[in-house]
Structures are given as C-alpha cells and as structure tokens.
Amino acid sequence: MTASDWWRGCAIYQVYPRSFQDSNGDGIGDLPGIIERLPYIASLGVDAIWLSPFFKSPQADMGYDVSDYCAVDPMFGTMDDFERMVSEAHRLGLKIIIDQVLAHTSDKHPWFVESRMSRANARADWFVWANAKPDGTAPNNWLSVFGGSAWEWESTRKQYYLHNFLVSQPALNFHNPAVQDALLDSVRFWLEKGVDGFRLDTVNYYFQDAELRMNPPLPKRKREALNPSNPYLLQHHLYDKTRPENVSFLRRFRALLDSFGERTSVGEVGDEDRSLDTVAAYTEGGDKLHMCYTFDMLGDEFSPAHFRGCVERFFDKVRDGWVCWAFSNHDVKRHVSRWVKPGQNSDDVARFAISLLACLPGSICLYEGEELGMEEAELTFEQLRDPYGIRFWPGFKGRDGCRTPMVWEAAQKNAGFSTGVTWLPVSAESAARAVDVQERDGGSVLAHYRAVLAARKAERALVEGGFAFLYSGRDVLAFVRESKGRRVLSVFNFSEQPVKWKLPRGVEVGTAVLPGTGRVDRGVVMLPPLGSLVAGLK
Structure with missing residues (x-):
C-alpha cells in the first residue's frame, strides 16, 4: 500500500465529544478534554480518530443540527483548541476524521433563516420547499425518521419544508449547484485546517426526487414481519433518499479530497434492504467515497452465519470498493449488551468481539468505552436527552444509553469525566470499569484490546489480506x-x-x-x- 492508502485496513476510534472528557466542570466534554486524553487513544494502537460533531449548533440533536459549518461551538472550546488537537494528534501518529452533516442544517443556520423569509430571496431554493396539496395537507407521504410527517408548514412562505429527522433540521436542496458549492467550501475549510478525512452522516439522504413522488409501502409480507415501533420502516424509500444524482456529487466531493492528497472518507449508509447496492454505487471506481459502513453488524444477531453472510454479501456485491466494520457507535445499543446471554460474562463477549472484528477483511471502527467493556446504561425517561428516544418512549428508549460519559478514574467524582453535574449520569457499574482500574489488571478487557490491536497492526494479512x-x-x-x-x-x-x-x-x-x-x-x-x-x- 502507498501512503495515500493508509485508510485501507486502518483502525478508527470514535470520540463522542460531549461524553469523552470535560475540562471545565460544566458536565459536558470538550476539545481541551480530548487533547488531555490523546495519549490514551494513541496507547490503544488505533490509527485515526473519528470526531463526532463539534460545530456551532443549538444542540437539538446533539450537534447533528449545524448552524455554522466553519465554527467550533463554544460548548466544546475554540478554533485554537481544535487546531491544537489536530497538531497534537498528528504528533502522536493519529489521523483526524471529522463528522460532516451535509444533508441538513439547523433551522438556526443563516441559510435557512434567510430561505424561510420569502420565496424570492437569494437562498429561497437552498432548501426543499413545496406547496401544500389543495386540501392543505403535506405534499406527499414522506415520513421523518424521528416520527411523523417529514414536512413542516412555514407560515411566512406559506409552504412546507422537508425535514428527514427533527423539525429543526431542514433538508438542503442538493439540486441547486450553489448549495453543493457552499458545502464543498466548508469541506475545503477543514481540509485546510489539516483534517485527514470525513465521516459523512446520512450520506444517502442528500438528494430527493425532484418531482416529490410518493413512497410506496413495503410489501405486506415484509410489513408484517417487521412490526416496527417506528412507522418510517413501513415505506419503501424510493424517492426521499438514495437518488441517482447523489453519485455525481460524491465525485465532486472526492475530487476535492484528492486535491489535498492522503485524505479519506467514510459514508454512513442507512438504506434498509438496498444498503449494499448503495455502498457499491458509492465506493466503486476509486472516484467517490473511499469506504462506507452499513448497519448490518449493528443489530442483535450474533451467529457465525450472520457474520459470514455480512462479509460474503458485501464482497459479492462490492467488487472494488471498501468497507469499514463496526459493532457499536453513538446511535445503537452497545454491542456487549446486545449480544450477551443470561449467565454469560460480558467481558468474555467484549474480548471475543474485538478479536473477531480485528480479523474481518476491511477497516474497523471502535466506539469510545467499548475497550473497557462498557455496557448500555439504563436510564429513566426523566434522564433522557435524545429527542428520538423521547418521541418513541417506551417502545424505543433512544440512544442515550450508549452515550453516557467515558470513565477514567473509578474513585473520582463522575469517574474522572467531570467535576460538575454531567449531562448524562455516570453509573456505579460504569465507574467500576474505569481506565485506571483496568490498567492495573493484565487480564482486563482494555489489556486485551491493546494486545489485539497491536498484533493486528503487526500482521499484514489481517490488515490488507x-x-x-x-x-x-x-x-x-x-x-x-x-x-x-x-x-x-x-x-x-x-x-x-x-x-x-x-x-x-x-x-x-x-x-x-x-x-x-x-x-x-x-x-x-x-x-x-x-x-x-x-x-x-x-
């Protein structure tokens, strides 16, 4: 492999900034806290850090609602903090991959503030707007992932706007070349700051059908088999995502990255039964995304047939693309809790999982705390901060259970994460798994992770074979x-x-x-x- 192929077979460590390390006692993690813990991340033997959003945001969806693509939210620090973090990470041999949320903005973003004011201003068509039906109802049957219609009425423009997630996350209109240009300018901004790559949130949601055609229902057999808590899953999402125009934009995105050299990109593809077809379209040919990940291994199934099937189906479908496998992230229940059976030792599941992940063909991604064997936290409704969980409680309890703070020193307040009141609680069970406890135990989950990642890096057959x-x-x-x-x-x-x-x-x-x-x-x-x-x- 050449230097520009560093991402092939790499190990990525996801940092969720608000839960990693708080440096100022406000109960929320920040960039100075990440800088403090960079030596720890380097000690794991990973190659890169994926940093979840730290951009200026109202935080309605924990930073996935961006109000300024080129600014650090004061909650997390300053631009100087970010630049110091990149510099120190590079000194330690770590690459920095940042989350880019391009499909939508916050409703507080200046682009949307202007767009919603009239149908004739300079950014009037920067978002997906549509007239009501004659009876006043929404333009079509598209649904929001976070519940209800994907359309919200704007009384000033007297039109509906599209939001695939929260009402406060209006969808950008990628059919407008000016929108694409503005977003690519924001990508260029961070490339010039020295970032090594991008994780593209909801990468298949960029374009919608220009004619706003109705999504058909899933076939009855599939609907009955799913019986989901979220009706979004009952539609066949032909027209509200994964449109063919997306491929051309991804080529523009890749050309920009290639002009900076030795950069990478990984796309998040949530596309139900079509995920592998989408991954193939987005990664093949060497002129679009470098790699993608799907949700295939982020579910409850834990069997040899399942993991073999995931790998075989990927490589049968995606001939010259690349995959990034993960068992956990900030959106799903932690894998130890998903896969442990009654009577089993969860640490045994954690050790087994990282050994398996390290041997799979492709790149791999770890989620903060999994190297400690952290389990899903049990939270009350009153403790929830995730709007997704609040909307669908109790059938779905949201994503906060996997987002509780990292645990560093067992005997310290909040296990060393913060001296203040934490944004999500730190349980006694989590604190008992703190880094300082495990570093004193040669047989700990943490010790096993370090040994496995070091051995994997030394064995080229596991990295690129x-x-x-x-x-x-x-x-x-x-x-x-x-x-x-x-x-x-x-x-x-x-x-x-x-x-x-x-x-x-x-x-x-x-x-x-x-x-x-x-x-x-x-x-x-x-x-x-x-x-x-x-x-x-x-």
Whole structure:
C-alpha cells in the first residue's frame, strides 16, 4: 500500500465529544478534554480518530443540527483548541476524521433563516420547499425518521419544508449547484485546517426526487414481519433518499479530497434492504467515497452465519470498493449488551468481539468505552436527552444509553469525566470499569484490546489480506486471511459450550497471532465457550 492508502485496513476510534472528557466542570466534554486524553487513544494502537460533531449548533440533536459549518461551538472550546488537537494528534501518529452533516442544517443556520423569509430571496431554493396539496395537507407521504410527517408548514412562505429527522433540521436542496458549492467550501475549510478525512452522516439522504413522488409501502409480507415501533420502516424509500444524482456529487466531493492528497472518507449508509447496492454505487471506481459502513453488524444477531453472510454479501456485491466494520457507535445499543446471554460474562463477549472484528477483511471502527467493556446504561425517561428516544418512549428508549460519559478514574467524582453535574449520569457499574482500574489488571478487557490491536497492526494479512471462509458448522466461524504468501487462520466459537473443530487436511497451525483461548490437539482446534484461535499457518 502507498501512503495515500493508509485508510485501507486502518483502525478508527470514535470520540463522542460531549461524553469523552470535560475540562471545565460544566458536565459536558470538550476539545481541551480530548487533547488531555490523546495519549490514551494513541496507547490503544488505533490509527485515526473519528470526531463526532463539534460545530456551532443549538444542540437539538446533539450537534447533528449545524448552524455554522466553519465554527467550533463554544460548548466544546475554540478554533485554537481544535487546531491544537489536530497538531497534537498528528504528533502522536493519529489521523483526524471529522463528522460532516451535509444533508441538513439547523433551522438556526443563516441559510435557512434567510430561505424561510420569502420565496424570492437569494437562498429561497437552498432548501426543499413545496406547496401544500389543495386540501392543505403535506405534499406527499414522506415520513421523518424521528416520527411523523417529514414536512413542516412555514407560515411566512406559506409552504412546507422537508425535514428527514427533527423539525429543526431542514433538508438542503442538493439540486441547486450553489448549495453543493457552499458545502464543498466548508469541506475545503477543514481540509485546510489539516483534517485527514470525513465521516459523512446520512450520506444517502442528500438528494430527493425532484418531482416529490410518493413512497410506496413495503410489501405486506415484509410489513408484517417487521412490526416496527417506528412507522418510517413501513415505506419503501424510493424517492426521499438514495437518488441517482447523489453519485455525481460524491465525485465532486472526492475530487476535492484528492486535491489535498492522503485524505479519506467514510459514508454512513442507512438504506434498509438496498444498503449494499448503495455502498457499491458509492465506493466503486476509486472516484467517490473511499469506504462506507452499513448497519448490518449493528443489530442483535450474533451467529457465525450472520457474520459470514455480512462479509460474503458485501464482497459479492462490492467488487472494488471498501468497507469499514463496526459493532457499536453513538446511535445503537452497545454491542456487549446486545449480544450477551443470561449467565454469560460480558467481558468474555467484549474480548471475543474485538478479536473477531480485528480479523474481518476491511477497516474497523471502535466506539469510545467499548475497550473497557462498557455496557448500555439504563436510564429513566426523566434522564433522557435524545429527542428520538423521547418521541418513541417506551417502545424505543433512544440512544442515550450508549452515550453516557467515558470513565477514567473509578474513585473520582463522575469517574474522572467531570467535576460538575454531567449531562448524562455516570453509573456505579460504569465507574467500576474505569481506565485506571483496568490498567492495573493484565487480564482486563482494555489489556486485551491493546494486545489485539497491536498484533493486528503487526500482521499484514489481517490488515490488507484476502480471505476465504472454511466449512465450520453451526457454532463456529472459520476463515483464512492471506497476503503475499502469509496465511492466518481464524476460528471462533459463538456457542455457550466447548466445541471441537477439525483442521482441513494438510493444514498445520503455527504461532498464535492474537491472544486467544483456543488450542490445537492432534489436528483438532479445541475452543471453550466464546473461545477463539487466530494463528499463522505453516
């Protein structure tokens, strides 16, 4: 790989700024706090940091409602803090990837403030506006992910505007070239600040159908199988997202990144059954996004067949694109809590998961706190801050359970996150998993993460090698990664019982590559419950 390919097989660590480290006692994490903890992130052995939004924002959706694309919100610090963070990260060998929320702005953004004032001003068509139907109802049946109609009436313009999420997140009109130009100017601003890449939020929501055609319902069979708490999932979203015009914009975006050299991009694709088709369209050809991730491994299913299917379907569909796998992020229940079964030790699930993630072909992304085995927090309705959870409670409890603060020193107030009242509570259970406790324990989840990530970085077959699955039965996942003649065997037991897996004829196992609990005895791999063996082949 060349220097410009650093993102292929890289390990990314997601920092959720308001929950990482508070430096001023206001109970909210900030950029100076991140700077303080950069040596810790570097010690994990990751290659890059994905920084969730820190831009100026009313914080209606925790920063995913931007009111100024080129300013740091005072809640998080100053532009000088950001520049110091980038400089220090680079000194420590870490790349910086920032979240770009381009599909929509805040309703407090100056662009929208101007647009909503009349139908004739300079930015009148910078957002998606439409007339009411003759009976006064919304232009079509499109729904908001966060509940209700995706259309909101604006009494000044006497028109509806589109919002795919909150009412306060109006959708930009990408059919207008001036909108694209303005957004790319904001991307250029951060490139000139030295960022190494971008994570593109809701990347398939940029364009909508110019004719505003109605979405059809899902087929009855699929609707009945889903039975969702959110009716958004009952539509076939043909016209409100994933429009073909998006590909041309992504080419413009990629050309800008390439002009700065050694930069990367990763797109978030939420597209139900079409996700892999969308990823293929967005990553193939080397002229659009560098990589994407889907929600395939962010769900509840935990079986060899599921993970094998995810990988096989991706590479069957996406010939020359690239994938970034993740088990957790700021939008989903933490994977330890999703996958642990009654009676199981959650730390065993955490160790198993990072070993599996490290062996998958592609890049990988970790979410802050997973290296400590942090579990989903149980919050009361009164403690919620997430508008999504507040809207759909109690059928859906929102995303706050995975967003509670990072825990650093177990004996300190709020486990060392803040000296003030924290924006979300720090539980005693989380505090017991603090970094300082685990750093004193050579057998901790944190120690295992560090060992696995270091071993992965040293083994090129795991970073850039090809792969081939082996027959492995119901409970075991087995595959080989290979690069330049070096072959590595990975075998994982998903079951709650010990298993034996016979090596293929003529295969001899050499030295272990990752720490694991499996062993080889006379041609048979012996695996305890949630055990693994990752070793070179002779």
